[in-house]
Amino acid sequence: MGVITKRVHARVGLLGNPSDGYFGKAIAFSLANFSCEVSLKPSHAVSFQPHPEHDKEAFSSLEDLSCTCAKYGYTGGVHLLKATCKKFFDYCRSHELLERIEGKQFSLSYDTHIPRQLGLSGSSALIYAAVQALIEYYGVDIPKQDRPALVLAVEQEELGINAGWMDRVIQVWGGLCYMDFAGLSSGGQLKCIPLDPQLLPPLDLLWADSPSESGKVHSKVRQRWTEGDPEVVQCMQQAAKCAEDGRMALQDGDWPKIAHLMNANFDLRRKMFGDAVIGEVNIKMVEVARSVGAACKFAGSGGAVVAFCPLGVEQRRSLQQAATNNGFHIAPVEVAPEQ
Numbered sequence: 117m118g119v120i121t122k123r124v125h126a127r128v129g130l131l132g133n134p135s136d137g138y139f140g141k142a143i144a145f146s147l148a149n150f151s152c153e154v155s156l157k158p159s160h161a162v163s164f165q166p167h168p169e170h171d172k173e174a175f176s177s178l179e180d181l182s183c184t185c186a187k188y189g190y191t192g193g194v195h196l197l198k199a200t201c202k203k204f205f206d207y208c209r210s211h212e213l214l215e216r217i218e219g220k221q222f223s224l225s226y227d228t229h230i231p232r233q234l235g236l237s238g239s240s241a242l243i244y245a246a247v248q249a250l251i252e253y254y255g256v257d258i259p260k261q262d263r264p265a266l267v268l269a270v271e272q273e274e275l276g277i278n279a280g281w282m283d284r285v286i287q288v289w290g291g292l293c294y295m296d297f298a299g300l301s302s303g304g305q306l307k308c309i310p311l312d313p314q315l316l317p318p319l320d321l322l323w324a325d326s327p328s329e330s331g332k333v334h335s336k337v338r339q340r341w342t343e344g345d346p347e348v349v350q351c352m353q354q355a356a357k358c359a360e361d362g363r364m365a366l367q368d369g370d371w372p373k374i375a376h377l378m379n380a381n382f383d384l385r386r387k388m389f390g391d392a393v394i395g396e397v398n399i400k401m402v403e404v405a406r407s408v409g410a411a412c413k414f415a416g417s418g419g420a421v422v423a424f425c426p427l428g429v430e431q432r433r434s435l436q437q438a439a440t441n442n443g444f445h446i447a448p449v450e451v452a453p454e455q
Contacts, residue, residue: 132359137280140356146452152228154245165225235416291454375411382413
C-alpha cells in the first residue's frame with residue numbers, strides 16, 4: 117500500500133452557533149477556501165513528522181522565534197495527530213477491532229492552510245483527516261454517525277479543548293447541513309440533514325491578522341448554562357431557533373430573513389459572552405460589515421466573520437472597500453462539496 121492522503125476543509129457556522137455545544141441547532145458549511153491534509157505512509161514504527169513551520173524547534177534568532185510563535189502558536193499539529201492515534205486505538209479496543217490493526221505501523225505527516233486562531237476549525241479538520249487516513253489504512257469500519265464523536269473525544273478528552281458538535285459534524289458530512297443536537301441530551305443521536313448549497317446567498321469571509329483564542333470563549337457561559345442561568349439558557353434557545361428559522365428561510369429563498377437571523381445570532385452571542393470575551397478586533401469586524409448594511413456574525417468563535425450583503429453587488433464592493441480600509445482580509449465564500 118502506498119501513501120494515503122486525506123484532505124479536510126475549514127468550516128463556517130452560518131446560524132445557530134454556539135448552541136451546538138448546548139444541545140441546540142446549527143447550520144454550517146464546509147469552506148473550500150482553506151483546507152489541511154494528512155498523509156500516512158506505511159512504516160516499521162508509529163512515527164510523526166514535524167511540520168517545518170508549525171512544529172519548528174530551531175530558530176535563527178529570538179526575533180525569528182517570536183515571529184514564528186506569533187503566527188503559528190506554540191503547539192503545532194503533531195500533538196493533534198498523536199491524540200488522534202491514541203483515541204483511534206481506544207475506539208478499536210472498545211469495539212473489538214484490535215486484530216484489524218495489529219502488525220501494521222505507519223508514519224503521519226501533515227500540512228495545513230487553515231489560518232490559526234480564526235475559529236475556522238483547523239484543529240478538528242486535522243484530526244478528522246488523520247482519522248480518515250487511519251480508517252483506510254487499517255480497513256476499519258467506523259460508521260459516519262460515530263465519527264464526529266470520535267473527533268470530539270480527541271479534542272475534549274485528550275487535549276482539553278473546549279468544543280461543540282457543529283465543526284465535527286460538518287467536516288464529516290461536508291457541503292451545507294442543518295444539524296439538531298437536542299437528542300444528545302438524553303443519550304440519543306444527532307440529526308444531520310444535508311441541504312443544497314445553491315440555497316445559500318452570496319457570502320463573504322472577513323478575518324483579522326490578530327485573531328483570538330477560539331478555545332477559551334465558552335468557559336463562563338458554560339458554567340452559567342450548567343447552573344441554569346435563565347439569561348444564558350434563553351439566549352441559547354434563541355440561537356438554536358435562528359438555525360431552525362434559517363433552514364426554512366433558505367428553502368423559501370427568503371434572503372432578507374437570513375440577514376436578520378445572522379445579525380440576531382451575533383447579538384445573542386454578544387449578550388451572553390460580553391465585549392471583553394468577544395474581543396475588540398472581532399467587534400470591529402462586525403461593525404465594519406454592518407456599517408455598509410451587511411449582515412454579519414462569527415464564522416466560529418472569533419477571529420473570522422461571515423457577512424451577507426442583501427442589496428447585492430454594489431454593497432459587496434462597499435464591504436470589500438470597508439474591510440480593506442480597516443486592515444481586514446476579505447474573500448468570497450466557496451462551499452466545499454458534500455463528503
